[in-house]
Structure formats: C-alpha cells, structure tokens
Amino acid sequence: MPTRSLNLGILAHVDAGKTTLTERLLHLAGVIDEPGSVDSGTTRTDTLALERRRGITIKAAVVAFPVGDTTVNVVDTPGHPDFIAEVERVLAVLDGAVLVLSAVEGVQPQSRILMRALQRLQVPTLLFLNKIDRMGADPPAVLAAVRTRLTSDVLAMGSVTDAGSPAADFRPHDGQDAAFRDRAAAALAEHDDTLLASYVEGRPGSATQLRAALAEQTRAGVLHPVYAGSAVTGAGVGELMHGIETLLPAAGKPDASPSGRVFKIERGVGGEKVAYVRMVDGAVRPRQRLDLPAGRVGKVAGIEVFETGRWTRAAGVEAGQIGRLHGLAEVQVGDTFGRLGGIQRHHFAPPTLEASVTAVRAEQGPALRAALAELADQDPLIDVRTGNDGLPTVSLYGQVQQEVLGSTLAEEYGIDVAFADAGVLHIERPRRPGAAVARLNTDTNPYHATIGLRISPGRAGSGLRFTNRAAARDMPLYLFKNAQAFTAAIERHVRSALEHGLYGWRVTDALVTLTEVAYSVADGPPSRRGPTSTAYDYRQVTPVVVAEALRRAGTRVCEPVLQVLVEVPTSGAVAVQQLVTRWGAQLTSVTAVGDLTRLEVRLVAGRLHDLQRQLPDLTGGEGSLEPQFDGYQPVPGPPPTRRGTETTAATL
Numbered sequence: 001m002p003t004r005s006l007n008l009g010i011l012a013h014v015d016a017g018k019t020t021l022t023e024r025l026l027h028l029a030g031v032i033d034e035p036g037s038v039d040s041g042t043t044r045t046d047t048l049a050l051e052r053r054r055g056i057t058i059k060a061a062v063v064a065f066p067v068g069d070t071t072v073n074v075v076d077t078p079g080h081p082d083f084i085a086e087v088e089r090v091l092a093v094l095d096g097a098v099l100v101l102s103a104v105e106g107v108q109p110q111s112r113i114l115m116r117a118l119q120r121l122q123v124p125t126l127l128f129l130n131k132i133d134r135m136g137a138d139p140p141a142v143l144a145a146v147r148t149r150l151t152s153d154v155l156a157m158g159s160v161t162d163a164g165s166p167a168a169d170f171r172p173h174d175g176q177d178a179a180f181r182d183r184a185a186a187a188l189a190e191h192d193d194t195l196l197a198s199y200v201e202g203r204p205g206s207a208t209q210l211r212a213a214l215a216e217q218t219r220a221g222v223l224h225p226v227y228a229g230s231a232v233t234g235a236g237v238g239e240l241m242h243g244i245e246t247l248l249p250a251a252g253k254p255d256a257s258p259s260g261r262v263f264k265i266e267r268g269v270g271g272e273k274v275a276y277v278r279m280v281d282g283a284v285r286p287r288q289r290l291d292l293p294a295g296r297v298g299k300v301a302g303i304e305v306f307e308t309g310r311w312t313r314a315a316g317v318e319a320g321q322i323g324r325l326h327g328l329a330e331v332q333v334g335d336t337f338g339r340l341g342g343i344q345r346h347h348f349a350p351p352t353l354e355a356s357v358t359a360v361r362a363e364q365g366p367a368l369r370a371a372l373a374e375l376a377d378q379d380p381l382i383d384v385r386t387g388n389d390g391l392p393t394v395s396l397y398g399q400v401q402q403e404v405l406g407s408t409l410a411e412e413y414g415i416d417v418a419f420a421d422a423g424v425l426h427i428e429r430p431r432r433p434g435a436a437v438a439r440l441n442t443d444t445n446p447y448h449a450t451i452g453l454r455i456s457p458g459r460a461g462s463g464l465r466f467t468n469r470a471a472a473r474d475m476p477l478y479l480f481k482n483a484q485a486f487t488a489a490i491e492r493h494v495r496s497a498l499e500h501g502l503y504g505w506r507v508t509d510a511l512v513t514l515t516e517v518a519y520s521v522a523d524g525p526p527s528r529r530g531p532t533s534t535a536y537d538y539r540q541v542t543p544v545v546v547a548e549a550l551r552r553a554g555t556r557v558c559e560p561v562l563q564v565l566v567e568v569p570t571s572g573a574v575a576v577q578q579l580v581t582r583w584g585a586q587l588t589s590v591t592a593v594g595d596l597t598r599l600e601v602r603l604v605a606g607r608l609h610d611l612q613r614q615l616p617d618l619t620g621g622e623g624s625l626e627p628q629f630d631g632y633q634p635v636p637g638p639p640p641t642r643r644g645t646e647t648t649a650a651t652l
Contacts, residue, residue: 259338301327434553
C-alpha cells in the first residue's frame with residue numbers, strides 16, 4: 001500500500017503528447033487496461049467535449065497511479081497560452097514536473113515559457129523527449145537545443161536506438177558504465193563543491209554516491225534528468241516512471257495542523273461545488289470546519305481521493321495528497337486554509353481584454369447569467385460583471401479562450417451565445433480630490449438619508465480604499481448591528497458605483513472617505529424630520545453622491561502596460577525590434593542566449609495581441625513571448641470610452 005504522495009505536473013507545448021503520456025503512465029501502472037487516445041476522444045484527462053474535438057487540454061485534470069510506495073497524483077495541465085491561469089494554479093500545488101518535448105519539433109515557444117516558470121519557482125523537473133518513433137525524430141539535436149534554449153543543467157539518462165522508426169527504443173545508461181559516471185559527475189560537480197574537488201582529482205565517485213547526488217540536485221531543481229521515448233508505443237515510459245519515483249520529492253507534514261490550497265472547482269451532478277484541494281500539511285476529515293479567506297467558513301460534507309482509476313469516498317485527505325471536498329458552498333478557486341508551508345503565489349499577466357456576451361435566444365438571458373456565475377467559480381479571472389449596456393461582460397486572455405467559453409456554454413448549458421468584439425480593459429484614476437453630499441429634506445435629494453463622500457487620488461497600484469470619518473451618533477444603527485456594519489454596507493455601495501467611472505471604466509487607486517451621515521425620524525428636529533430612513537434610501541443615494549464627487553474630482557483613463565519578454569531566433573531580432581519601436585514601445589534590454597535573442601519590451605496591452613499575431617511570421621514560428629503585468633499609464637489623447645457607457649454623470 002503506497003505511503004507517500006507525489007503531486008506531479010505534466011506540461012508541454014500544444015500537441016507535444018503530454019495527454020498521451022499520462023494515459024501510458026496509467027496503463028503501465030495497471031490503473032487502466034488500455035491507454036486512451038486523444039484522436040478518438042477516450043483519454044481520462046481531456047474530459048471536455050471541446051478538448052476531445054480540438055485535441056488539446058483546456059482544464060486541469062487529476063488522475064493517480066501507484067509506483068512503489070508512492071501514489072503519484074498527475075495533474076494534466078493546459079498547453080495553450082490562453083489558459084496560462086490554469087497552469088498557474090497547477091504550479092502552486094506541484095511537488096515535481098515532467099516537461100514533455102517533441103523529438104521531432106524540438107524546443108517550441110511554449111516549452112521555453114513553461115521551463116522558465118518551472119525554474120523560477122524551483123519546481124523539480126524531469127524532461128521527456130517524446131515521439132522518438134516518429135519520422136524526423138532527432139533526439140541528439142533536440143538535446144542540444146535543450147542545452148542552448150532551455151538550460152545547460154541537464155543529464156541524459158540514456159540513449160535512443162532506431163530513432164524515427166516504429167522500433168525506436170530508449171536504453172537507460174548503466175550506473176556502472178564509466179563514461180556515464182564521468183558525464184554524471186561533471187554535471188553534478190557544477191552544483192557541488194565536494195564533487196567538483198573529487199572530479200578534478202580524477203575521482204568521479206561511486207555509482208551509489210552519484211545516484212544520491214542526482215536525486216538531491218533534482219529535488220533542489222538545479223539539475224534536470226532527461227529521458228526519451230514514445231508515449232504511443234510505451235518506449236522509455238517505464239524508465240521515466242522510475243525516475244519519477246526515485247528522483248522527485250514527496251512533501252507534507254502529516255502531524256501538523258491542516259493547511260492546503262484549492263486549485264480547481266467543478267460542479268457536481270446536483271450543481272453543488274466540488275473543490276479540488278492539495279493538502280500541504282495535516283489532514284482534513286468529513287464534518288471538519290475550514291476557515292477560508294475573507295471570513296468565509298465551510299464545513300466538509302464528504303471527501304474523495306483518486307484510487308484504482310476513479311474517485312472514491314475516503315475518510316480523509318492527508319498531507320501531500322490531492323482530494324475532492326464536498327459541501328464548501330462558499331469556496332473559490334485559489335482559496336487557502338491553515339498555514340501554507342512552502343506554497344507560493346505565482347504571477348502571470350492578468351487578462352487585458354473584455355467582451356460582452358449575449359444569448360442568441362433572448363429568453364435564455366437569465367440562464368446565461370447563472371451559467372457565467374458558475375464558470376466564474378471555476379475561473380475567477382474571467383471576472384463576470386454587468387456592463388454599462390446591461391449585458392454580461394467577461395475578461396479574456398485571447399481568442400481561443402473566448403471560443404472555449406462559447407463552446408462550454410453551448411455544450412454544457414445548452415446556451416448559444418454571441419460575443420462582441422473584444423476590447424482592451426482600461427481603468428480610471430481620480431485627477432484631484434472631489435467631494436459631494438446629498439442631504440435629506442432638500443429639493444435635490446428624493447431619498448430620506450444623508451450621505452457625504454470625498455474621493456481623493458491614491459498612489460499607483462494602491463487599489464480602492466474606503467474610510468469612515470462620520471460620527472457614529474448620526475448613523476441609523478437601528479438598521480444595522482453597529483457602526484462597523486453600517487460602514488461596510490456603504491463601502492459595498494461605493495465600490496459597486498465605482499465599477500463604472502466617468503468614461504465607463506472601473507475607478508481605482510483612490511481613497512474614498514465617508515464624511516457625513518444623517519437619518520430622518522418622525523419626531524426629529526426640522527432638518528431631520530420625516531419618514532424613517534431605510535436601508536433602501538442609503539442604497540439609492542450613495543451612487544448619486546459617488547457620481548457627483550467623481551465628476552468634481554475628474555478622472556484620467558489609464559491603459560494596462562506589460563513588460564514582455566520576447567525570445568526570437570537571432571536572425572529575426574531586428575525585425576521584431578523595428579516593429580515594437582514603430583509602435584512606440586520601450587526596449588529595455590537585448591540579450592543573446594545561444595542562437596536566440598531575448599528582448600525585454602515595455603508595451604501597452606493593446607499592442608500585445610498585434611504582436612502575438614505578427615510574431616510567428618517574423619520568426620518562422622520560433623518566437624515566444626511572456627507578458628507580465630507592469631501597471632497602468634495615462635492614455636495619450638482623447639480618453640477612450642467603454643462600450644455602452646453613458647458619460648453624463650448624475651448631479652445633485
């Protein structure tokens with residue numbers, strides 16, 4: 001019975017064969033009788049109809065297999081850059097990874113992006129050169145490209161025979177072989193002064209010493225063993241499985257207090273939430289209470305773990321394991337609980353596009369909103385909200401993600417939708433302080449409530465902050481438990497109102513201060529006498545005051561800016577430089593890395609998608625880009641108005 005758990009990510013450029021490799025691992029471990037096929041749509045991990053139709057992975061899936069005393073939880077991850085958020089959530093729960101490369105196509109653009117992320121996060125990583133049986137396979141050339149384009153810290157664990165033919169096979173190096181021991185000692189000595197001294201003295205070390213050092217350095221993420229094979233024929237997969245078992249680390253402290261991270265949410269057959277959790281420490285049992293972020297609380301109704309090829313009910317999920325938790329109605333993707341040992345947050349560029357969505361059949365409008373709310377639980381980055389035109393609006397990374405969202409709505413919810421043309425997401429920042437007040441019993445205020453607000457500019461990146469300077473004695477505490485509850489209610493109304501600024505964009509980097517409050521009662525003084533104030537009055541008057549204070553403050557529309565790492569063959573570097581310079585982008589760095597050139601470019605987000613479209617033609621398909629959010633900057637010229645926005649602010 002396995003006693004250890006290892007959470008393994010399988011990552012690759014689109015169509016490098018990672019889903020097929022997952023199937024072969026499951027078959028080799030005896031979990032399934034026959035490997036599924038991507039082409040025929042019978043794989044265990046690509047469960048969405050769209051995944052099967054397109055032959056790509058879109059959503060992270062979890063399967064497991066036993067090897068020795070270890071249960072390996074395989075998290076099969078997307079390879080398309082539009083789904084980098086899914087990759088991010090998986091990277092947060094991994095103990096180790098296998099990066100799959102094609103022995104035919106070699107190191108591809110997304111391979112480089114994924115490897116940089118794995119290295120930056122120090123995820124222990126094995127490399128697997130797949131498709132050695134395909135015509136055109138050239139493992140030595142791909143290994144050379146790995147050294148120049150990915151990392152020189154690699155060690156080939158064997159050699160390939162009959163490459164490019166159905167008989168292709170992988171022969172592991174014998175630890176007793178003197179030539180392999182010498183190569184291993186040289187690679188290991190790069191990161192171990194003791195081994196370096198021994199190597200210089202002509203003593204490469206015993207096979208046992210080198211094997212222990214190899215495991216240590218692999219687990220530290222400083223050396224990457226390279227295997228090769230064919231996921232289709234099974235060649236080399238057994239050797240890779242042995243490497244997974246012996247070279248990658250299992251993690252977790254079973255006796256510690258429970259902590260973990262939710263990295264995926266699905267809906268059960270009854271529409272209830274099912275949360276995928278990676279336990280870091282301790283254990284969670286049924287009926288256990290979990291304290292989630294923002295004061296949310298959940299009680300675990302049931303637990304499942306993946307065993308013998310399927311999810312089965314379990315008495316608990318323990319340190320290092322992945323489980324499915326039922327009963328957490330308020331849970332969200334990315335939630336954590338307990339003290340998170342070594343799990344880190346990972347940073348990718350946020351979506352910079354938005355598009356409104358309409359149901360083709362108008363009567364399905366309410367169903368569309370409900371479906372989008374469910375999908376936002378699974379991927380909060382789509383940020384479903386109501387646009388100024390009253391239509392649901394979503395945030396997007398790119399065209400493929402939009403197509404997937406449309407297909408998901410059609411196939412899983414029966415709702416055919418149409419998207420408006422995607423546009424760049426801007427924000428608004430206050431130009432100067434602006435204040436307004438609506439007092440009860442005045443001609444300009446039809447509501448029985450007084451609210452005064454001041455909006456002031458905040459520092460860039462500070463977000464939207466709210467503070468209360470009004471006296472508690474003036475608050476309608478008969479409507480609320482205390483002053484804190486009243487303040488929280490007004491803050492909610494303010495934040496909702498500032499979702500749409502003077503030009504329709506969300507207002508941020510601002511401080512909003514509640515300066516004045518009053519309520520009316522039948523027996524009050526003349527200025528406050530009247531019908532008793534209700535929560536409705538405050539809910540209605542607050543956005544009117546916000547709008548007037550914002551009009552007096554004025555706003556500046558700002559556009560998102562990205563720091564983009566563009567990696568291209570050196571022969572295409574000049575053309576890319578000329579293109580981004582023509583757009584007015586700032587070229588901050590140019591570095592040669594082997595036969596590649598890395599350009600660091602500060603680029604407005606509106607140009608990113610132009611660059612994505614033109615880069616393949618400029619670089620023969622070899623260019624890659626990795627954007628990171630770098631803040632906002634004022635838009636030059638006339639401020640762009642959000643689609644469907646009415647720019648006339650209400651006045652008092």
